[in-house]
Amino acid sequence: MSIIALKVNGTVHSIDIDPETPLLYVLSDELHLRGPKFGCGLGQCGACTVIMDGDAVRSCITPVSAVNKAEITTLEGLGTAEKPHPIQQAFIDEQAAQCGFCLSGVILTAKAFLDQNPKATQAEIGKALSGVLCRCFTHVRMFAAIERYARGRRA
Amino acid sequence: MSTGSSRRDFLKTSGALIVSFSATSLLRPFAFAQGQFDTHMSHIDPTKLDSWIAVGSDSMVTAYTGKCDFGQGMYTAQTQLIAEELCVALDRVRLVQCDTSITPDQGTTSGSQSTPNNFNTAGLAQAAATAREALLSMASQRLGVRVDQLSVANGVISGKAGAHISYGELIGGKRFNLSLSSTAKRRSPGEWTVLGKPVPSLDITALATGEFEFVHNVHVPGMLHGRVVRPPAIGAAVVSVDESSVRGIPGLVKVVVRKNFIGVVAEKQQQVVQAASQLKVTWTAGSGLPAQQDFYEYIRKQPSRDVLIVNSQDVEEKLANAAALIKASYSHPYQAHGSIAASCAVADVKTDRATVWSPTQSVYPTRSGVATLLGIPQESVRVIFVRGSGCYGLNGADTVSYDAALLSQAVGKPVRVQLSRKDEMAWGENYGAACVIDQRAALDADGAIVAWDCENWAVSLGGRPGYDHPGNVITGALAGYGPETITPSTASEPSGELRNGNNAVPSYVVGCISGKCGGAGKVRSERVLVHTVKSPFFTGPLRSPLRLQNTFAHECFMDELSAHVKSDPVAYRLQHLSETRMIDVVKAAAKAAKWDERPSPNPKRAKAGKTTGRGIACVAYEGDNGYVALTAEVEVDQAAGRVQVIRFVVAQDCGPISNPAGIRNQIEGGVLQGMSRALGEEVTWDEHNVTSTSWGTYHSLPLGIEVPAVESVLINRPDVRATGAGETAITVVAAAIGNAIFDATGARSRQVPFTPARLKAALDTRS
Numbered sequence: 043m044s045i046i047a048l049k050v051n052g053t054v055h056s057i058d059i060d061p062e063t064p065l066l067y068v069l070s071d072e073l074h075l076r077g078p079k080f081g082c083g084l085g086q087c088g089a090c091t092v093i094m095d096g097d098a099v100r101s102c103i104t105p106v107s108a109v110n111k112a113e114i115t116t117l118e119g120l121g122t123a124e125k126p127h128p129i130q131q132a133f134i135d136e137q138a139a140q141c142g143f144c145l146s147g148v149i150l151t152a153k154a155f156l157d158q159n160p161k162a163t164q165a166e167i168g169k170a171l172s173g174v175l176c177r178c179f180t181h182v183r184m185f186a187a188i189e190r191y192a193r194g195r196r197a
Numbered sequence: 198m199s200t201g202s203s204r205r206d207f208l209k210t211s212g213a214l215i216v217s218f219s220a221t222s223l224l225r226p227f228a229f230a231q232g233q234f235d236t237h238m239s240h241i242d243p244t245k246l247d248s249w250i251a252v253g254s255d256s257m258v259t260a261y262t263g264k265c266d267f268g269q270g271m272y273t274a275q276t277q278l279i280a281e282e283l284c285v286a287l288d289r290v291r292l293v294q295c296d297t298s299i300t301p302d303q304g305t306t307s308g309s310q311s312t313p314n315n316f317n318t319a320g321l322a323q324a325a326a327t328a329r330e331a332l333l334s335m336a337s338q339r340l341g342v343r344v345d346q347l348s349v350a351n352g353v354i355s356g357k358a359g360a361h362i363s364y365g366e367l368i369g370g371k372r373f374n375l376s377l378s379s380t381a382k383r384r385s386p387g388e389w390t391v392l393g394k395p396v397p398s399l400d401i402t403a404l405a406t407g408e409f410e411f412v413h414n415v416h417v418p419g420m421l422h423g424r425v426v427r428p429p430a431i432g433a434a435v436v437s438v439d440e441s442s443v444r445g446i447p448g449l450v451k452v453v454v455r456k457n458f459i460g461v462v463a464e465k466q467q468q469v470v471q472a473a474s475q476l477k478v479t480w481t482a483g484s485g486l487p488a489q490q491d492f493y494e495y496i497r498k499q500p501s502r503d504v505l506i507v508n509s510q511d512v513e514e515k516l517a518n519a520a521a522l523i524k525a526s527y528s529h530p531y532q533a534h535g536s537i538a539a540s541c542a543v544a545d546v547k548t549d550r551a552t553v554w555s556p557t558q559s560v561y562p563t564r565s566g567v568a569t570l571l572g573i574p575q576e577s578v579r580v581i582f583v584r585g586s587g588c589y590g591l592n593g594a595d596t597v598s599y600d601a602a603l604l605s606q607a608v609g610k611p612v613r614v615q616l617s618r619k620d621e622m623a624w625g626e627n628y629g630a631a632c633v634i635d636q637r638a639a640l641d642a643d644g645a646i647v648a649w650d651c652e653n654w655a656v657s658l659g660g661r662p663g664y665d666h667p668g669n670v671i672t673g674a675l676a677g678y679g680p681e682t683i684t685p686s687t688a689s690e691p692s693g694e695l696r697n698g699n700n701a702v703p704s705y706v707v708g709c710i711s712g713k714c715g716g717a718g719k720v721r722s723e724r725v726l727v728h729t730v731k732s733p734f735f736t737g738p739l740r741s742p743l744r745l746q747n748t749f750a751h752e753c754f755m756d757e758l759s760a761h762v763k764s765d766p767v768a769y770r771l772q773h774l775s776e777t778r779m780i781d782v783v784k785a786a787a788k789a790a791k792w793d794e795r796p797s798p799n800p801k802r803a804k805a806g807k808t809t810g811r812g813i814a815c816v817a818y819e820g821d822n823g824y825v826a827l828t829a830e831v832e833v834d835q836a837a838g839r840v841q842v843i844r845f846v847v848a849q850d851c852g853p854i855s856n857p858a859g860i861r862n863q864i865e866g867g868v869l870q871g872m873s874r875a876l877g878e879e880v881t882w883d884e885h886n887v888t889s890t891s892w893g894t895y896h897s898l899p900l901g902i903e904v905p906a907v908e909s910v911l912i913n914r915p916d917v918r919a920t921g922a923g924e925t926a927i928t929v930v931a932a933a934i935g936n937a938i939f940d941a942t943g944a945r946s947r948q949v950p951f952t953p954a955r956l957k958a959a960l961d962t963r964s
Contacts (some may be wrong), residue, residue: 043447060447063467071422071466076414077407081537081586082618086892089537117407130405137397137858140866141268142404143411143537143586148900172901175892177537178268178587179869181904183862 046106050075051119061107065099066090068106069116077117077146081175088147088174092116098154117146120153129153129191136187140178147174152188160195167192243301246331246373249324250279254369256352258283258290258328262321263303264311265295265558266400268587269923270859271311273399275321277856281392282325282384283332283364284349287399295560295582305559305661307590307738309822309921316855316919318383326381328373335367386853386915393913395858412556412583413541417611420543421450422466423604424473424614426459427624427671430885431733432484435459442477452476453607458675460604462612473617486733486882493528493633496654500685501728506701507691507708507716512639512724515648519639525757526635527750529931529949531628531656531880533895534739538586539621540593544601545611550577555598556585559661563595566667567602570676589870591661591670591737593625599672619890624671627737628880630655634750639722644762646773648722649706653750655743656732658682671735683731697820699743700928701725703751704817705773717776717817734880734887740870741924744818745931749949752814752932756797756939763796766813766936776817778824778850781912783815785848786826789910797936798943807834809843810941814932816925823925824850824912827868829933833941835960838953840938842872842905845930850912851922857911864926865907871930872905873898877950896950 048055050073057072064083069075069092081089083102090102093115121127126134129149139145148171155170156162162170167188176184241248241261251259260279266272272292279290293300303314315321333354337344342356355361386393403409428434438459440452448464449472461476463469487495516522543554544567551571557563560580568575585594593616605612616625632655639648659669659680667673668680695708695715702708706723708716716723741748759769767787774780786792793811802808810833815826830844845868854860877896881889889895931949939945944959 060465060467063465067466070414074414074416075407076410079411079413079538079586080541080615082539082892084618084891084893086618087537117405121406123402123406123408126402126406133405134397134401137401137862139268139398139401139404140270140862141537141584141587142401142409143268145404146407149405168901168903170901172899174900175537175897176900177535177589177870177897179866179873179898180862181869181900181902182865182907184900185904 048106048109048114049111050114051116059106062105064102065092065104065106065109066101069101075116075118077119079143079146081143086173087144088151089144091147091150093150093154096154096157098151117149120149128194132187132191132194133184136183136190138180138183138187140180144174144176148176148184152191156192156195162192164189241299241301244376246324246327246375246377248301249321250328250373252364252368254365256285256289256363256365256369258285258364259293260290260321260325261293261300262315263295263301264306264315265582267556267558267584269863270398270856271306273396274855274859275315276399277391277396278316278322279325281389282322283329283352285352287391287396289352297560297564297578297580302561305562307558309818309924312851312855312919312921313822322383323377323381326383327375327378330378330381331373331375332364332367336362339367392855393853394856396856397858410583411538412543412554412585413538413615415543415554415583415613417543417545420611420613421462421464421608422469422615423460423462423601423612424469425600425616425620426461426473426476426478427620428457428480428483430480430483431486433480433482436479436481439477443472443475446472446475451608453604455603456675456677458603458672460600460614462604462608466615483885486884486886489882492631496631496633496656496730499730501654501730502683502686503688504727505688505691506696506725506727507706507710508724509709509722511722512648512650515639515722516637516650519647520642521640521761522637523640523758523761524635524637525754525947526633527753527947528633529631529746529749531631531734532739532874532878533622533628533880533889534589534592534626535622535878535895535897536586536588536592539616539618540585540597540625541613541615542598542601543611543613544598544605546571546602546605546609549573551602551605552579552581553598553602554581554583556583556588556594557598558588558594562662562664563598565664566595566599566662566673569667569678570599570673571602571606589740590629590742591627593621595662596625596670596672599667599670603672603676622895623887623890627659627670627735629739629742630657630732630736630746632743632746634747636750636754638754638758640758640762644764646705646720646758649703649720650724651701651703651751652726652728653701653747654728654730655746657729657736658732659735660737680735683729688726695820700747700751700816700819701727701743702820703755704779704815705755715820717779718773719775720773740867741928744816744924745928748814748816748928749931749935752816752929753935753945753947756812756936757945760797760939765794766797767792767794770813770815779815779817782824782826782848782850783813785910785912786813786828786846789848789908790828790846792828797940799940802941802943805835807832808941810937810939812933812936812938812940814929814936816928818921818925818928823920823922825925825929827926827929827933829937831934831937831941833938835942838957838960840876840934840951840956841903842934844906844908846908846910847926848910848912849922849925850914851925852917852919853915854911854913855919860911860922861909863923864909867924867927868907868930869904871927872934875931875934875949875951877952879950
């Protein structure tokens with residue numbers, strides 16, 4: 043165990059933890075965050091995604107020791123129910139969810155990609171999401187939501 | 198007030214929607230409660246209005262339902278139902294879902310049965326209608342105005358002269374003390390202001406902002422973490438467990454062994470993951486598995502339980518004398534639910550009672566199973582539903598609830614169990630069944646179908662545990678309870694009413710038993726014989742269980758028949774259908790798709806390179822629980838054997854529509870999930886165990902695909918019973934795609950999934 047400082051959604055937390063612990067377990071078990079989810083533990087589905095210094099990262103295969111001083115944003119770090127972030131609002135407007143378990147990965151992967159590639163085409167956005175699964179297959183609405191957000195961002 | 202008070206306190210004090218506060222906080226208001234509704238001291242009587250509906254002094258309406266939401270929209274739709282029947286706004290309704298201490302036992306939320314059960318004249322709908330009539334009657338007495346002179350709006354009942362009284366003033370905080378009324382009248386669809394409208398999902402904001410609490414997010418004070426260690430091979434049993442192999446792992450609390458069930462418990466999740474992978478267990482070799490490549494031939498040869506569903510007893514004669522006799526065989530693999538979340542549950546087992554926070558679709562049956570495994574009375578177990586990820590049937594939700602209960606009992610503390618992806622996909626879930634289906638049809642000189650014979654073999658082992666069979670899922674079986682299995686028997690002649698719940702009977706036959714006909718079609722000579730054989734793997738309901746497999750075979754075969762007689766596939770279907778609701782969906786889908794009317798395959802198809810085609814399929818889901826037709830337009834890359842669906846058009850009739858927005862979402866998801874299952878999903882195995890245990894080996898279509906357009910035509914029928922809508926559209930997808938591939942290429946794919954290798958083989962052998 044060792045003391046690790048973690049900056050999550052703008053707040054610094056000091057946690058006594060085995061440094062090999064996956065970041066996901068720290069976020070969900072220690073900080074009780076609900077955004078990042080355990081889907082596969084293998085980095086294959088995207089449910090555990092967080093944004094780390096601007097990049098979408100799979101927290102289930104990222105040891106907490108690898109975070110260093112990076113700033114972490116989870117789904118709840120974007121906006122709140124009272125004041126959702128525009129990409130969250132786009133998903134609400136398009137009703138782009140069924141069970142919603144994958145949403146964190148879909149929204150954060152799309153956001154990180156569009157932040158870095160604001161002029162991305164639909165095909166490029168699709169490619170960026172090629173490693174993200176939604177098993178309810180809400181694909182149609184999710185792409186509509188991402189498009190809506192991308193349009194608003196460009197405007 | 199001795200009974201019901203804490204329930205009322207809960208109503209008064211909980212200001213937020215149930216979705217937005219913690220599942221564990223539900224416990225507090227009930228912690229000291231005794232009595233009929235508040236604890237497991239006695240069960241909840243579904244014939245009493247108070248079991249379903251309560252009204253607070255602020256006129257807030259709380260409804261208790263045994264049908265829960267795991268993404269299919271039942272939370273929103275049931276809230277609409279209550280708002281509609283009680284004439285209040287949506288935000289004046291609180292819906293409490295699936296908790297054995299406070300909601301009525303409605304069995305399992307499954308099989309597209311929630312709408313039929315709760316949106317017609319029984320269950321929640323009957324309770325709501327009873328409550329409205331009771332409130333009107335009370336208001337009539339209090340105001341001295343006849344009931345037919347009263348009007349209701351937003352929880353306030355008014356007479357014409359302006360006198361009015363609110364629900365809260367009439368009953369707030371008190372019990373109705375009434376039985377459900379069998380004569381209580383539902384508000385008619387013509388009056389609806391909330392039901393039937395496209396109401397946005399009530400939980401989406403919490404989902405999109407990360408505030409929604411899934412079962413994975415439940416934290417109980419003092420909670421430890423558990424993992425399970427499953428056998429390395431099917432049929433393997435524990436020989437010995439070397440506990441010294443994990444000694445020294447920090448935080449390790451206990452290695453738990455109960456017959457073949459093994460689990461580990463530790464303080465932190467990382468520690469328990471390490472312990473589970475490091476624990477040395479010696480297992481027996483296991484029973485071995487039949488070779489996958491010969492599996493469909495293997496199951497035909499197994500002892501079977503046989504059921505004749507229809508038998509007009511003249512099929513062989515008609516086949517022998519046919520102008521043309523057409524035969525084909527179809528096969529469908531085991532498929533996984535493959536929920537996006539590996540399942541999770543939390544249990545807190547004390548010496549004499551237990552609480553389980555579970556993603557199960559069946560809180561009451563799970564309560565019974567947990568009680569059996571723990572050896573305590575079921576009245577001492579409380580199961581609280583907390584949503585897991587979408588499950589589509591019997592994923593690991595029930596088995597992980599058992600896991601958590603067993604581990605918590607062993608350590609005497611609350612334990613959270615998170616299955617690994619492999620635990621879930623190799624052992625945790627009960628797969629959708631593999632099937633092989635033989636079809637034969639007799640055509641007359643004009644090309645009409647005069648006889649249809651269908652014989653199918655489907656595998657089965659275990660299934661939903663229900664109240665009495667915890668061994669129907671892996672944890673119960675490992676802990677020493679046997680799964681339900683197949684007792685071979687021969688078929689007797691059909692009797693009683695037509696039972697087509699699995700869609701074993703094609704839509705085009707009359708479906709007659711002793712002169713009483715329940716089919717959707719016109720073909721009078723019919724025989725359907727179903728063999729069920731023992732499965733080497735656990736099986737269970739997966740979205741449209743067997744209905745999808747059977748419909749794939751029926752609807753592809755119908756296409757083969759229409760191609761044989763060079764008839765248009767839509768016209769040929771209409772020629773053989775009698776059920777008007779089927780005819781209407783087929784026509785509606787064809788019209789919306791601008792169906793290109795001609796025989797298949799397309800005479801202008803390209804023989805090489807890329808080519809396009811269209812196909813149709815339809816079904817009366819479960820015989821009478823929803824009607825759907827689907828067209829698919831595909832592009833086939835014949836060199837690569839790859840299929841790209843360009844567009845789906847769905848026409849669906851599920852009676853009166855509760856929420857068109859919700860249904861469209863279900864249709865879109867169902868159709869694309871069906872596409873993923875048709876094109877890539879297949880459970881694989883070697884000689885010992887399942888090998889498709891991650892997303893690297895079980896092939897789900899990711900978000901990155903080129904997403905086809907999905908257009909939905911909703912046929913609203915306010916004058917009939919409400920039917921299911923969650924499993925209808927997926928039932929016809931594989932067939933519609935297979936038929937479109939045939940139209941595009943002239944090659945028939947009779948085995949799901951249509952992988953590039955299989956499609957290329959079909960292309961190479963086409964005539």
